[in-house]
Amino acid sequence: MGTYLITGIGRGIGQELARVLLHRGDRVIGTLRGLNQAPPAWSEYTTTGQLMLLGLDVRDSISIKAAAKSIDEPIDVLFNNAGIIGPQRQSTLDMDFDGFLETLNVNTLGPLRIVEAFLPHLKRAKAAKIVTLSSRMGSLSYAKSDRIAYRASKAAVNKVVQGLATDLQAEGIVAISVHPGWVRTDMGGSGADIPAQQSAAGLVALIDRLTLDDTGGFFDWQGERLSF
Known part of the structure; x- marks a missing residue:
């Protein structure tokens, strides 16, 4: 565990x-922008200490650093999940530029802020792993232009992950990007391909079998290696 x-x-x-x-018995440290967002069913896990909740905003370095200082334990896996779909207007011909910047701030810079703040905790683990939620929508092999702010933010975070993989390989820390599939969530919509439970189970299975040979890669939720 x-x-x-x-x-x-x-x-x-x-x-x-x-x-x-x-x-399955793992310890989870979960972040929320507001601690009142935690599902009531999790109270049993917070009571036993298996689940710890941290309040932070991935846009705010101060809140992230404070959260990192509040814990003193190794972290085996850091999963950068927090993200947004971006502004309503995000066509190359009609762009909400402030919304575009916000999308990059959350989806691209947010994960890097988190990694930098919690890196000391990762270094204390035996073979730590950094997994960042991306999307095939950000792949440069796709020429589609809808939701271009979101697509660009995911393409950019893939490059950030490649850089982290290069810089942390000597430390024995794995860093990868993952595509979760088209998932039935608030972001993916009710018409998406798979439920969140199926995606999550696949992602956990992928994380379990990651080795340093995989670092810098881009994978889907079933473990298939994807092109950037």
Whole structure:
């Protein structure tokens, strides 16, 4: 059993990841922008200490650093889950530029802020892993232009993950990006392909079998290696 830090566990994939891990006995440290967002059913896990909730905003370095200082234990897996779909207007021909910047701030810079703040905890683990939720929508092999702010933020975070993989390989820390599938969440919509529970179970199975040979890669929720 390991200790997992998951950002944005209040809903969607983050919530299901936490559920899978808690049910099998792992320790979960979950972040929320507001601690009142935690599902009531989790109270039994917080009471026993198996689940720890941290309040932070991935846009706010001060809140992230304060959260990192509040814990003193190794982290085996850091899962950057928190993210947004971006503004309503995000066409290349009609862009909400403030919304575009906000999307990059959350989806691209947020994960890097989290990694930098919690890196000392990762270094204390035996073979730590950093997993960042991306999307095939950010792949440069796709020419589609809808939701271009979201797509660009995911393409950019893939590059950030590649850089982390290069810089942390000597430390024995794995860093990868993952595509969760088209998932039935608030972001993915009710017409998506798979439920969040299925995606989360696949992602956990992928994380379990990661080795340093996989670092810098981009994988889907079933473990298939994808092109950037």
